[in-house]
Amino acid sequence: MSAVLEVSGVSKRFGAFRALTDVTFDVREGETLGLIGPNGAGKTTLFNIITGFLRPDAGGLHYGGEAIDHLSPERRVSRGMVRTFQKSMVFPELTVRENIAMAARQRAGVGLRWGGAQRRLGAAEARVHQLIGDSGLRRSGGERMSDLSYGEQRIVDLLISLALEPRLLLLDEPTAGLAQEEAERLLQIVRHHDARTSVVLIAHDIDIVFGACDRIAVLNLGQVLCCGTPEVVRADASVRAAYLGALADS
Ligand SMILES: Nc1ncnc2c1ncn2[C@@H]1O[C@H](COP(=O)(O)OP(=O)(O)OP(=O)(O)O)[C@@H](O)[C@H]1O
Numbered sequence: 001m002s003a004v005l006e007v008s009g010v011s012k013r014f015g016a017f018r019a020l021t022d023v024t025f026d027v028r029e030g031e032t033l034g035l036i037g038p039n040g041a042g043k044t045t046l047f048n049i050i051t052g053f054l055r056p057d058a059g060g061l062h063y064g065g066e067a068i069d070h071l072s073p074e075r076r077v078s079r080g081m082v083r084t085f086q087k088s089m090v091f092p093e094l095t096v097r098e099n100i101a102m103a104a105r106q107r108a109g110v111g112l113r114w115g116g117a118q119r120r121l122g123a124a125e126a127r128v129h130q131l132i133g134d135s136g137l138r139r140s141g142g143e144r145m146s147d148l149s150y151g152e153q154r155i156v157d158l159l160i161s162l163a164l165e166p167r168l169l170l171l172d173e174p175t176a177g178l179a180q181e182e183a184e185r186l187l188q189i190v191r192h193h194d195a196r197t198s199v200v201l202i203a204h205d206i207d208i209v210f211g212a213c214d215r216i217a218v219l220n221l222g223q224v225l226c227c228g229t230p231e232v233v234r235a236d237a238s239v240r241a242a243y244l245g246a247l248a249d250s
Contacts, residue, residue: 009059020222032199034209037219080167097141103163151182
C-alpha cells in the first residue's frame with residue numbers, strides 16, 4: 001500500500017517548549033490511522049502542521065509523493081486535504097441538506113465554470129442524497145441544523161467533509177461529547193468511507209480508536225512512541241508504560 005502522506009522528522013518548538021520532536025510516520029492509501037496520546041502530547045499541533053497552519057522548525061511532509069512544505073493551507077485543501085475541528089463548523093440556520101450541498105457543489109465545481117454546470121449540479125445533489133441515506137441519521141435532510149442534537153450535528157460535520165471527497169481526511173476528536181450510540185454511528189460512517197480516502201483520527205477514547213483504526217500512532221511528549229496495528233501498539237512496552245497501562249487489564 002503506498003503512502004498518501006509522509007511525515008519525516010518533524011519538530012516544532014513554542015519558545016523553549018518542544019511540542020514535537022523528530023516525528024516520523026506515514027498514512028497509507030485508504031487506511032484509517034488513529035492518532036492518540038495524552039493531553040498536550042502534540043496531536044493538534046501535528047494536524048496544524050499537516051494542514052499548513054503551522055510551519056515545522058525541522059523536517060517536512062510529502063503528500064501524494066510531492067513535497068508540500070511550501071503550500072498554503074488553501075492549496076492543500078484544493079489537493080484534497082480536509083480537516084474537521086473539535087468545534088462544529090455547520091451553519092445552524094440552514095438545513096442538513098443545504099449544509100452538505102454547499103460542500104458537494106464546491107467539490108463538483110458548480111458555479112465556477114459554465115460548461116456542464118447542470119450535469120455537475122445533478123451529480124452533487126445525488127451525492128448529498130446518498131450521503132444522508134447511507135448515514136443512518138434517520139433524517140430527511142430538510143431539518144434545520146439547529147433542531148438536531150449535538151451528536152447528529154457532529155455526524156453532519158463528517159458528511160460535509162465526505163461531500164468534499166477528500167483524499168486525506170483529518171478528524172480532530174469527532175466523537176468528543178457524543179453518546180456511545182452516536183459515536184458508534186459516526187465511526188461506522190468513517191469505516192465505510194470511500195476506499196480511496198485515507199483518514200487520520202484523533203480520539204481520546206481508546207476503545208473507539210482500537211475498534212475503528214487499521215493502524216495507530218502513539219504520541220507522548222511530542223514524540224512517536226509507536227506506530228503499527230492495534231495488536232502491535234497494544235503489545236508495545238513503551239506505550240503501556242507511558243499511556244496504555246490500563247490496557248494491561250482490558
Ligand atoms: N501556539 C502555541 N503556543 C505555545 N504553546 C502551544 C501552542 N500550541 C500548542 N502549544 C503547547 O504544545 C503542547 C501540545 O499541544 P497540542 O494541542 O498539540 O496537544 P494535544 O495532544 O492536541 O492535546 P489535547 O489532547 O489536550 O488536545 C501543549 O503543551 C500546548 O500547551
